[in-house]
Amino acid sequence: MGVTLQTGGTPQQPARPPPLLMTKLHPPAGREQTVLRVRLVKRLQAPAGTKLTALAAPAGYGKTTLLGAWRELQAPQQPIGWLTIDEGDNDPAVLWSYVTAALAEACPELEARAIPDHIDAATIVDVVLPELINALAAFGPAALVLDDFHELTSGPARDSLAWFIDRVPSTFQLVIATRSEPGLSLGALRAHGELLELRAAELGFDATEATALLNDLLGLGLEREQVEALVERTEGWPAGIYLAALSLQAAPDRSELVSRFSGGNRHVVDFLVDEVLNHHDPDVQTLMLRSSILGRMCGPLCDAVLEQEGSAGRLRELARTNLFLVPLDDRGEWYRFHQLFAQLLRVELEHRDPGLAPTLHRRALAWHREHGTIEEALGHAFGAESVEEPPVRTGPTRGQADLSEREVVVLRMLTGPLSERDIGRELYLSHNTVHSHTRSIFRKLGASSRSEAIRKARSAGLI
Amino acid sequence: MAATYRIVVRGEIDDRFAFLFNGMRMERVEGTTVLTGTVVDQAQLHGYIDRLAELGLDLIRIEQLGELVGLARWASTQGKGKE
Numbered sequence: 001m002g003v004t005l006q007t008g009g010t011p012q013q014p015a016r017p018p019p020l021l022m023t024k025l026h027p028p029a030g031r032e033q034t035v036l037r038v039r040l041v042k043r044l045q046a047p048a049g050t051k052l053t054a055l056a057a058p059a060g061y062g063k064t065t066l067l068g069a070w071r072e073l074q075a076p077q078q079p080i081g082w083l084t085i086d087e088g089d090n091d092p093a094v095l096w097s098y099v100t101a102a103l104a105e106a107c108p109e110l111e112a113r114a115i116p117d118h119i120d121a122a123t124i125v126d127v128v129l130p131e132l133i134n135a136l137a138a139f140g141p142a143a144l145v146l147d148d149f150h151e152l153t154s155g156p157a158r159d160s161l162a163w164f165i166d167r168v169p170s171t172f173q174l175v176i177a178t179r180s181e182p183g184l185s186l187g188a189l190r191a192h193g194e195l196l197e198l199r200a201a202e203l204g205f206d207a208t209e210a211t212a213l214l215n216d217l218l219g220l221g222l223e224r225e226q227v228e229a230l231v232e233r234t235e236g237w238p239a240g241i242y243l244a245a246l247s248l249q250a251a252p253d254r255s256e257l258v259s260r261f262s263g264g265n266r267h268v269v270d271f272l273v274d275e276v277l278n279h280h281d282p283d284v285q286t287l288m289l290r291s292s293i294l295g296r297m298c299g300p301l302c303d304a305v306l307e308q309e310g311s312a313g314r315l316r317e318l319a320r321t322n323l324f325l326v327p328l329d330d331r332g333e334w335y336r337f338h339q340l341f342a343q344l345l346r347v348e349l350e351h352r353d354p355g356l357a358p359t360l361h362r363r364a365l366a367w368h369r370e371h372g373t374i375e376e377a378l379g380h381a382f383g384a385e386s387v388e389e390p391p392v393r394t395g396p397t398r399g400q401a402d403l404s405e406r407e408v409v410v411l412r413m414l415t416g417p418l419s420e421r422d423i424g425r426e427l428y429l430s431h432n433t434v435h436s437h438t439r440s441i442f443r444k445l446g447a448s449s450r451s452e453a454i455r456k457a458r459s460a461g462l463i
Numbered sequence: 464m465a466a467t468y469r470i471v472v473r474g475e476i477d478d479r480f481a482f483l484f485n486g487m488r489m490e491r492v493e494g495t496t497v498l499t500g501t502v503v504d505q506a507q508l509h510g511y512i513d514r515l516a517e518l519g520l521d522l523i524r525i526e527q528l529g530e531l532v533g534l535a536r537w538a539s540t541q542g543k544g545k546e
Binding site: 058059060179237239240265266267268269270339340343344346347348350351429430431432433435436 | 473474475476477479480482483491493494496506507509510511513514516517518519520
């Protein structure tokens with residue numbers, strides 16, 4: 001999943017244009033508990049003539065982990081740039097600035113020019129991309145991973161990428177990971193034998209991989225039939241198998257849990273969330289549930305939200321044993337929950353402590369105010385009012401563009417480093433709701449990109 | 464346009480998940496879960512589909528049962544998603 005947040009605790013005054021976020025240019029650090037999936041790493045050694053490798057599968061199929069491992073193994077033979085796409089990359093100038101930075105980091109000798117600010121899409125396709133293609137042809141074997149490709153919606157940025165794929169030299173390999181169809185006319189690439197596709201069916205765990213995780217790495221000592229039952233029940237969905245592993249680690253009677261799990265009709269996540277939580281000490285359970293409202297977290301922030309002490313140590317300990325708590329830095333300071341897991345925890349929080357979430361948001365708001373992290377403070381201001389989505393009203397008029405209060409909040413958050421999805425998480429809104437606010441803001445301001453909207457709003461004194 | 468929708472997903476999920484779908488009614492029928500309720504507009508419907516995907520739930524069917532008119536439509540815009 002995309003890590004697009006800067007990981008310091010200092011206030012961020014976004015410059016114009018926004019600075020490059022270096023966390024976008026690296027995969028999350030490799031973790032001990034992951035299985036090296038040899039059959040898939042081999043599949044990624046694409047045959048000559050492959051222009052595009054596409055990993056297309058829903059959340060929790062281990063796409064990012066697989067590509068991170070492949071990149072590390074390949075590094076001696078071939079430089080591989082990494083870019084985690086977010087919603088901001090729908091502006092072609094932003095996208096290609098990041099692509100150039102990612103390639104420059106992997107291939108320092110590549111002769112690629114920096115992308116000028118506020119360049120239009122036509123100039124990128126006419127001038128910048130041909131130069132980049134020539135530079136790549138001169139450079140030799142190289143690859144680029146675009147993770148979270150689904151964040152690119154239809155529009156000039158994705159069109160420019162499609163144009164690029166058509167013309168890349170045969171020594172270059174573009175690899176994308178996406179949750180939805182990438183919209184890159186895969187049909188034509190497939191027909192020409194230029195496409196390598198790995199989909200959910202292939203990305204799912206087979207019994208060998210599940211055994212490697214459950215028995216070899218986690219030492220659960222399951223029988224072959226039990227592993228097979230788990231794989232069948234989860235249909236190989238890696239997130240489901242890992243949830244099962246977490247439940248089994250602390251279960252007093254593993255075979256009882258396996259048979260109860262494989263016998264029922266309840267959905268994997270529904271069945272397992274209780275099991276996973278109940279095996280932790282009560283204070284760790286409280287930490288997991290109550291910090292699930294946070295987009296990212298550190299010890300002091302959790303202490304403030306939980307009104308207790310010792311969260312930093314509990315977070316560090318939890319991250320050691322739970323892959324769903326993702327470290328955002330190598331200092332063990334900032335973390336975030338895997339999106340799927342955070343969602344499950346929020347459901348459980350509302351179930352166990354109905355109506356507590358607004359109070360937690362209020363405490364997070366106070367902490368962020370004190371520490372100057374403005375965008376996140378605003379996010380919790382919304383959460384503090386109500387966890388439900390208030391009706392969107394045409395609020396009080398703010399300036400001639402007539403933005404509603406909520407649109408102003410979204411627009412202010414758009415000036416920061418957060419993607420629409422992150423903003424949605426912060427505001428407790430769906431990604432689509434944030435997206436429709438953004439579209440409405442663009443329409444009202446007559447803007448076609450995030451940076452243009454911010455520019456116009458600033459010059460109109462709206463933000 | 465506000466309308467009543469029925470969404471069917473594979474796997475049985477507990478009522479507590481209704482919280483993510485503004486209190487849509489949930490029934491579990493032979494290994495599926497049926498969500499029924501008012502959807503304010505297409506953006507909200509797509510938001511619900513995104514959430515189902517985030518939870519790893521497979522979608523089986525979505526159907527519109529009827530558009531809301533008059534008082535029902537007015538009520539659906541008053542932000543009271545819960546029944």
